[in-house]
Amino acid sequence: MKRFCLYIVLIFIVQGPSNALFYTETVDTIQLTLEECIQTALKENHRIKAMDHRLEAKQAEYKKAKAGMWPDIKLTNTSGAVPQARGDAVFSPDNDNDFSNLGAFNKLKVEFSLPVYAFGKFKSLYKAAQSSLAVTLAEKNSTQDEIIYII
Secondary structure, eight states: OHHHHHHHHHHHHHTHHHHHHHOOOOOOOOOOOHHHHHHHHHHHOHHHHHHHHHHHHHHHHHHHHHHTTSOEEEEEEEEEEEEOOOSOSSOOSSOTTOOSSEEEEEEEEEEEEOOOOOTTHHHHHHHHHHHHHHHHHHHHHHHHHHHHHHO
């Protein structure tokens, strides 16, 4: 029995604590060139990502301003089943809950609106959106240059 306990103690001493106390994990280091560092920084920087989102919003505003010069076309289709309609607006001999004699109903509505002249409003809006997009793009380039300078 003493020998068995001695073996157990030796196993714990040799394997358990030695591995746990003296175990160190080696970390692999990587070497990057300057160009790789710059590309990684530009890809992972939160300021660049925020500028990308701002640029995307400005591009949407630009497209909206550009689309304002084109006509609007709106199509509305309404269809369904309706009971037989007899009589006039005040009196009808048909029962309100009678669904035995149903017919089809369809209504197509087309609306077309074209801004004839808005006293330069659309052109000014388009130019402002175009300038705003250019400014946002310049801000993004400036932010990228700052990050490259820091690296």
